[in-house]
Amino acid sequence: MAKTLTAQELRGQSVEDLVSKLKEAKEELFNLRFQAATGQLDNHSRLRTVKREIARIYTVMREHELGIMPLTGESAEETKEAAE
Numbered sequence: 001m002a003k004t005l006t007a008q009e010l011r012g013q014s015v016e017d018l019v020s021k022l023k024e025a026k027e028e029l030f031n032l033r034f035q036a037a038t039g040q041l042d043n044h045s046r047l048r049t050v051k052r053e054i055a056r057i058y059t060v061m062r063e064h065e066l067g068i069m070p071l072t073g074e075s076a077e078e079t080k081e082a083a084e
Contacts, residue, residue, distance in 0.1 A: 005053050010060040011069055022057045025050055 010018060029050045035041040063069040 004049055005056060007056050007060060010056060011063075015061070015064065018057055018061055022054065022061075025054045025057065029054065 005021070010021075013021070029047070032041060032047050032050060036044070036047065041047075060069070
């Protein structure tokens with residue numbers, strides 16, 4: 001089973017990395033839902049875990065967008081300037 005992502009780990013990544021992780025997680029969720037519908041899903045808790053990972057990614061992206069938490073390599077000043 002894959003290790004779940006924490007918000008701190010996500011904050012340390014670039015926007016491009018977050019977008020790619022989001023795409024991967026959405027694809028995995030699609031596949032898990034398909035397996036559940038056909039009765040082939042072994043680990044039902046993985047659905048919940050992937051949904052939460054997607055929510056974490058969206059949260060970190062929104063924090064960055066609002067300037068609440070700058071991503072790695074950005075200072076607070078750069079984030080404030082971008083927000084203005």
